[in-house]
Amino acid sequence: MIHIENKQDCCGCWACHNACPKHCIEMKEDEEGFCYPQIDTHSCIGCGVCDKVCPIVNATGEDTPHHQEGFLFQNSDSLIRRESTSGGAFTAIAAEIIHRGGIVFGAGYRPGTFIVEHQPAETIDDLRIFRNSKYVQSRVGTAYSDVLAQLRTGRPVCFSGTPCQVEGLRHFLRGREYMNLICVDLVCHGIPSPHILSLYIERAKQQIGGRFTNILFRDKHYGYHYSSMSIYNSEEKKNYHKGVDSDAYLRAFFSNLSDRPSCYSCRFKKRYRHSDITLWDCFSPEQFTDKLDGNGTTRILTHTAKGTEFINEVVAKAGTVVNVEPDKLTHGVREMFHSVPMNLQRSDFFRDSNAMAPAVFFDKWFPTTLSVRLNTAVRITCHRLGIYNVAKRIFMLFYTRRDER
Numbered sequence: 001m002i003h004i005e006n007k008q009d010c011c012g013c014w015a016c017h018n019a020c021p022k023h024c025i026e027m028k029e030d031e032e033g034f035c036y037p038q039i040d041t042h043s044c045i046g047c048g049v050c051d052k053v054c055p056i057v058n059a060t061g062e063d064t065p066h067h068q069e070g071f072l073f074q075n076s077d078s079l080i081r082r083e084s085t086s087g088g089a090f091t092a093i094a095a096e097i098i099h100r101g102g103i104v105f106g107a108g109y110r111p112g113t114f115i116v117e118h119q120p121a122e123t124i125d126d127l128r129i130f131r132n133s134k135y136v137q138s139r140v141g142t143a144y145s146d147v148l149a150q151l152r153t154g155r156p157v158c159f160s161g162t163p164c165q166v167e168g169l170r171h172f173l174r175g176r177e178y179m180n181l182i183c184v185d186l187v188c189h190g191i192p193s194p195h196i197l198s199l200y201i202e203r204a205k206q207q208i209g210g211r212f213t214n215i216l217f218r219d220k221h222y223g224y225h226y227s228s229m230s231i232y233n234s235e236e237k238k239n240y241h242k243g244v245d246s247d248a249y250l251r252a253f254f255s256n257l258s259d260r261p262s263c264y265s266c267r268f269k270k271r272y273r274h275s276d277i278t279l280w281d282c283f284s285p286e287q288f289t290d291k292l293d294g295n296g297t298t299r300i301l302t303h304t305a306k307g308t309e310f311i312n313e314v315v316a317k318a319g320t321v322v323n324v325e326p327d328k329l330t331h332g333v334r335e336m337f338h339s340v341p342m343n344l345q346r347s348d349f350f351r352d353s354n355a356m357a358p359a360v361f362f363d364k365w366f367p368t369t370l371s372v373r374l375n376t377a378v379r380i381t382c383h384r385l386g387i388y389n390v391a392k393r394i395f396m397l398f399y400t401r402r403d404e405r
């Protein structure tokens with residue numbers, strides 16, 4: 001029977017919940033807003049299936065190298081690319097599945113709410129809900145069981161999620177290969193708390209007012225290189241856009257305060273994975289080619305012949321693709337290989353989150369100081385002058401050189 005002694009040993013993938021033959025594992029939120037399995041010991045028959053499907057209990061570490069192929073991709077539909085986090089590769093992959101009569105599972109808002117959960121899409125229009133990275137842990141719910149039911153009908157199925165969610169599905173399927181399944185994972189920084197997001201939304205509602213129609217964590221309002229947290233409102237003049245320097249939620253995320261405990265020692269940060277396709281950002285495509293613009297590029301790494309064939313099929317229809325040697329594509333990608341370090345103030349941060357009113361909490365942890373205002377003004381000015389990317393690179397160069405000394 002699965003027993004979580006240390007919270008770092010549960011990634012919240014929901015594989016045990018889906019696999020339990022007695023349906024006696026509930027996923028319950030803790031005080032940080034992350035879900036953990038809770039077993040009804042009276043109904044449990046001790047079959048041990050929950051342990052067998054746990055991707056952490058059964059983690060093997062780095063896998064043996066296999067053949068990979070690397071690509072850069074830009075979707076030729078400018079609206080899709082604008083709405084996507086990077087180059088809109090995921091929508092292109094998912095659309096191909098739909099064209100083949102299949103079904104796609106990904107992370108989107110539960111209708112009428114800003115709760116992120118895994119759900120199915122069966123039309124091209126429905127794929128819109130998956131676009132743009134949601135920086136909060138998705139509730140997988142019964143998605144793995146639903147994937148299996150669809151696989152058994154022979155229909156093409158695409159499952160997408162964080163590396164731990166894809167590993168959760170693979171273990172739930174007990175390693176059985178399905179030719180009609182394409183698994184797409186991401187390079188993942190870490191996954192923040194739904195509790196912090198709900199406090200953030202509560203505060204935003206008090207401060208902005210109106211009715212929120214969408215929340216984008218990686219909006220291209222100021223361009224791909226200075227993406228913003230955007231809250232769209234039914235009253236357009238109340239739309240909110242702030243970048244990583246000034247938005248409290250993004251500041252918490254990139255300070256490594258709000259991630260799930262297991263993210264700080266993630267078992268799935270590696271190059272050779274159990275997905276068919278891995279996607280992540282490419283902020284400097286010019287480093288590889290002069291064929292791509294600066295409005296968003298996805299890096300794609302395929303792990304299986306099925307994944308490569310699929311990408312070749314997709315890209316021929318949906319956009320511009322450039323082949324890049326996998327060693328070059330993955331070189332220096334920190335988040336692919338290394339967990340983020342836990343912020344030493346994390347427990348104080350969560351303690352305050354449960355003790356303070358949302359506005360007081362965020363103002364305490366992320367005050368809008370003069371330096372924050374200056375930083376934002378410089379970034380927006382650089383963006384307006386069209387020199388944001390160049391200025392950022394010069395800054396990074398200086399910063400890196402100074403660190404090296």
Ligand SMILES: Cc1cc2nc3c(=O)[nH]c(=O)nc-3n(C[C@H](O)[C@H](O)[C@H](O)COP(=O)(O)OP(=O)(O)OC[C@H]3O[C@@H](n4cnc5c(N)ncnc54)[C@H](O)[C@@H]3O)c2cc1C
Binds near residue numbers: 083091107335
């Ligand atoms: C939490 C998180 C952290 C990330 N960290 C990094 C990073 O450090 N470095 C980097 O280069 N790239 C990172 N990425 C990946 C990157 O943001 C893009 O998802 C990737 O470039 C693909 O973009 P796209 O334009 O092709 O597709 P998009 O349309 O942006 O793709 C969206 C895809 O992401 C999935 N998704 C969105 N939110 C979630 C979620 N909460 N949980 C599970 N799946 C989700 C959707 O199901 C869909 O498959 C991260 C993504 C997420 C969700």
